[in-house]
Amino acid sequence: MSKLSDLIKSYKTSDWKTISLFFLIMSFFTVFLLIPILYIFKGSFLVNGEFTLFYFSLMYSDPFYSQSIINSLIIAISSTILTTIIALPMAYFMVRYDFRGKSLVQGLLLIPLVMPPFVGAIGMKKMFARYGAVNLLLMQYNLIQQPIDWFAGGFFGIIILEALHLYPYLYLNLAASLANIDPTLEEQAENLGASGLQLFRTITLPLLIPGYLAGATIVFVWAFTDLGTPLIFEFTKVVPVIIFNMTKDIQINPMGYALTVSTLLLSIFFVIFARRYGSKKSYEMLGRGHIIPRVRKITGWKVPLVYLLIIFTVAAAMLPQISVILFSFAEEWFLTILPASYTLEYYKIAITSPLTTTGIINSLKYSTFSTLIDIVLGVTIGYLLAxxxxxxxxxxxxxxxxxxxxxxIVIAFGYVSTFTGTVLDPFFDPTLLLILSYSVRRLPYSVRASYSGFQQTSVSLEEASLSVGASPFKTLLYITAPLIMANVIAGGIMSFSAAMMEVSDSMILALKEQFYPISKAIYSADLRLGDGAYVASALGMVGTMIVTTCLLIANKLLGKSIGELFRA
Amino acid sequence: MIIGGIDLVEVVLEHVTKNFGQVTAADDISLKINDGELFFLLGPSGCGKTTTLRLIAGFYKPDQGKIFINKKIVNDIPPYKRNIGMVFQNYALWPHMTVYDNIIYGLKIQNVNPDSRVKKAKEVLKIVQMEPYALRYPNQLSGGQQQRIALARALVIEPEVLLLDEPLSNLDAKLRYETREEIKKIQKALGITSIYVTHDQSEALSMADKIAVMNQGRIEQIGTPLEIYNKPINRFVAGFIGETNFIEGKIEKIDQQNNLLTVKTKSDDKIFANDIKKPFTIDQDVVCSIRPEHIKVTKFENHLNEYNRFKGIIKNLNYYGSMEHYILDNIGTVDVKATNFNPEDLSNKIGDQIYFYFKPDDVDVFDLK
Structure with a gap:
């Protein structure tokens, strides 16, 4: 009881403006985040008013579901392993070694961030097709006799696309942890006789674990829940595609709810595990002042090895982008290694045909509004917290x-189940729900950006303004706002670019062509026979260009710290 | 000079209390700061001195008590209507504005016309000797220069009261020394009522008109630097200001006639003090405080005066050029620190047997509790 009375007392002493803001924001979260999640839980455990675990048991017993879950898990695990193999050495080389062209490589390594994997999939499918560029090339040099099915019906394709898109998240987290290790820790170990791999295994690696877990969680959850890539590969036996298909009969079949709940629990489990275990393994660096990482020049036999590895990684990472670019410009690309001739025709279609222009305009509209919501909410929450x-x-x-x-995919499914039959019914007009789902999902980035802006702006700067006579409002206007502006705008741009190419929410919530955002327009273009895939590639490039421009602007505003926004 | 008070500005706190959750940061603070005074709030970290300053500035509201500035109650007046200048510990210069823009910001807010803005900014920059730096940005200035600009920015609005929150703590020792003099000079020249928070006793002793020594949210003693150092009213003040030796004992004899108090230590040594005006009783547990510089060290017994003579061994001896610092063994069980300024005879060594003595006048006796 005393706790309750303390709480009531503390409400009385807090100022009412703060409290009402707090409640306003919490009601937003309640309606557009918490209730949809509760709805999913309700839908999976309560069927016809009775508690049941039947649909969860079906995941075991029904071979279709169990195989799909196993497929999704294999995709997620393999993608995580593959990103680790790519990101760990890259992070180590980039942080610890100095070599020619390092800053170029640094930029190239982040390129996959600008193109969602499902767009890359369109190009890669073409390039690795039965009579695609790769097989033809290998057959031309007689390295193989028969064309190889590289992607094993799309399964490997998904894993490779996820890994090639997602490794930057792991790379950025690892590089940050690595740069943060106090060099004296390693120097002390060397002083005691450790070196080389032993030093790495006993000192460096353990200190990297929190950063690794944070990045690996993003990779795992993303690969598990990505809807776009399997759809492009027409690989339907994975969890996200089943959930996607089940939104159509959401009122009848509770299986979609059960799968969504499982996906959510899996994701939350990993995030919490990474937090908990990560923080248990995270050691406060005791070194004082600024940490200067140990940077060495590469020498001797390592030079060609490191370069080879970097070139191979960068080339692999850019393969999806390159294939999409080739595809989008190819007039004809059939049974030849490279396109026979090039054209701008598909770009013309991409920016003039009704489907694609609607998509572009819709995405711009949705992203703009969701970004505005993110900025307003992000700054307010950041302010309250800081x-x-x-x-x-x-x-x-x-x-x-x-x-x-x-x-x-969980939020989108929750929205469909919560708001079907209400004024916000997505079958009728999904505009508002799309905007809100975009903004809710990117809100953490926006909150974090403005929170750190407030944190970096010492309170005494505001107090100094008050003390010379400026009212709180003028202080906000002249002192605080200019100082946090860069952070806020950068956070906004990040939200915007993420919303532009958002897949899961768009696929599930936009059901009529007039409401399609760019990602769903790409998908439905790709489904069309004839020039469909070419147009889809061109449209994908248009979207990628918009995202790239956004990221370059954000990079300019934030300088080096842009990588932080992608870290967990 | 335009800058400076015309009115007589007093700051008065009456029974001011401020709690943060369970912690009482300022506990029943009462004090009066006279017009033109340079008043110090001095104490260890966490003693409530900054809280008290921020209460006066208006960043906190008192839970109880009243704050008067210029005879008006200001409890409910927000900081931006109090006409107070404040210099922050980290200077709080706005990084997105030049020195000049930092300085005229307050004038702009007060709608001072552009001509007199320029004039006042020039004037205040001259006072802090920073005229050539007007167009620089704060990050292009050294710590000492930033400190001056922070002072200029606080002064230019012609505040009734100037508040300084550990303004020198981020400067290196030499600069701190010079800046002390300068702040004091400017403060006196402008005659502005000022309140200065510090944990540095030498800063307080050398600059203050008056000092309030604070501890655990309370004021222990208010007085001039001379009073605080020479007549500390309790064990905390004696211990916090300067160095001292504490020796515990019991009151053995109160000799009103000869104005002499006898304290018997645990080892039956006797310490004589003139501190007879305090209401002591026989057998009361007390503690004697003797400053190291009041303890004289000699090789020869015949130098000794009548009271407070002891024989001992030099346990440790450090030479600092202008002085020698001894640890002596001992009075009872307590090692004694002694400082000898301008040492002439440098032949003393660790382990030597010596004699030491001090005057009853230099012994302060406090109740043990």
Whole structure:
């Protein structure tokens, strides 16, 4: 009881503006985040008003479901392993070694971020097709006699596309951890006689674990829940595609709910595990002042080895982009290694045909509004967390970070189940729900960006303004706002670019062509026979260009710290 | 000079209390700061001095008590309407504005016309000797220069009161020394009522008109630097200001006639003090405080005066050029620190047997509790 009375007392002493803002934001989260999640849980455990675990048991017993779940797990695990193999050595070379062309490589390594894997899949499918460029090339040099089915019916294709798109997330996390290791820790170990691989295994690697887990979680959950890539490969026996198909009969079949709940629990489990275990393994660096990482020049036999590895990685990472670019410009690309001739025709179609222009305009519209919501909410929440004391602060903190652990497909499914039959019914007009789903999912980035802006701006800068007579509003206008502006805009641009190429929410929520955002327009273009895949590639490139421009602007604004926004 | 108070500005706190959750940061603070005074709040970290300053600035509201500035109650007046200048510990210069823009910001807010803005900015830059730096950005200035600009920015709005929150703590020792003099000079020249928070006792002793020594949210003693150092009213003040030797004992005899108090230590040594005005009783547990510089060390017994003579061994001896610092063994069980300024005879060594003595006048006796 005393706790309750303390709480009531603390409400009385907090100022009412803060409290009402807090409740306003919490009601937003309740309606557009918490209730949809509760709905999914309800739908999976309560069928016809009775509690049941039947649909969960079906995941075991029904071979179709169990095989799909196993497929998704294999995709997620293999993608994580593959990204580790790519990202770990890259992070180590980039942080610890100095070599010619390092800054170029640094940029090239991040290129996969700008193109979602399902777009890359369109190009890669073509390139690795039965009579695609790769097989033809190998047959021409008599390295193989028969064409190889590289992607094993799309399964390997998904894994490779996920890995090639996702390794930058792991790379950025690992590189940051690596740069953060106090060099004296390794020097001390060397001083005691450790070196080479032994040093790496006993000192460096353990210190990297928190960063690794944070990055690997993103990779695992993303690969498990990605809907676009399997759809392009027409590989239907994975969890996200089943959930996608089940949104169509969401009122009848509870299986979709059960699968969504399982996906959510899996994701939350990994996020929490990474947090908990990561923080248990994270050691406060005791070194004082700025840490200068140990950077060495590569010498001797290592030079060609390192270069070879880097070139191979960068080339592999850019393969999806290159294939899409080739595809989008190819007039005819059939039974030849490279396109026989090139054309701008598909770009013309991409920016003039009704389907694609609607898609581009819709995406711009949705992304703009969702970004505005993110900025307003992000700055307000960032302000409350950084500058105000009020009861419930911890709750606000966790709830606004919660979307990080919730896959897009889960939110989209939750929206469909919650809002079907209401004024927001997505079958009728999904505009508002698309905007909200985009903004809810990217809100953590926006909150984090403005929170760190407020954190970097010492409170005394504001107090100094108050003390010379400026009112709180003028202080906000002249002192705080200019100082956090770069962060806020950068966070906004990140939200915008993510929303532009968002897949899961778009696929599930946009059901009529007039509401299709760019990603669904790409998908439906790809399904069309004839020039479909060419147009889809061109449209994919248009989207990629918009995202790239956004990221370059954000990079300019934030300088080196842009990588932080992609880290967990 | 335009800058400077015309009114007589007093700051008065009456029974001011501020709690943060369970912690009482300022506990029943009462004090009066006179017009033109340079008043110091001095104490260890966490003693409530910064809280008290921020209460005066208006960043905190008192839970109880009243704050008066210029005879008006300001409890409910927000900081931006108090006309107070403040210099922050980290200077809080706005990084996105030049020195000049930092300085005229407050004038702009007050809608001072552009001509007099320029004039006032020039004037205040001259006072802090920073005229050539007007167009620089804060990150192009050294710590000492930033400190001056922070001071200029606080002064240019012609505040009724100037608040300084550990303004020198981020400067290196030499600069700190010079800047002390300068702040004091400017403060006196402008005659502005000022409150200065520090944990550095030498800063307080050398600059203050008056000092309030604070501990655990309370004011222990208010007085001039001379009073605080020479007549500390309790064990905390004696221990916090300067160095001292504490020796515990019991009151054995109170000799009103000869104005002499006898304290018997645990090892039956006797310490004599003139501190007879305090209401002591026989057998009361007390502690004697003797400053190291009041303890004289000699090789020869015949130098000794009548009271407070002891024989001992030099346990440790450090030479600092202008002084020698001894650890002596001992009075009872307590090692004694002694400082000898301008040492002439440098033949003392660790392990030597010596004699030491101090005057009853230099012994402060406090109740043990």
């Amino acid at each position: 500058r105000r004391q009020f009861p419930g602060k911890d709750i606000l903190d966790s709830v606004s970070m919660l979307p990080l652990a919730i896959p897009g």
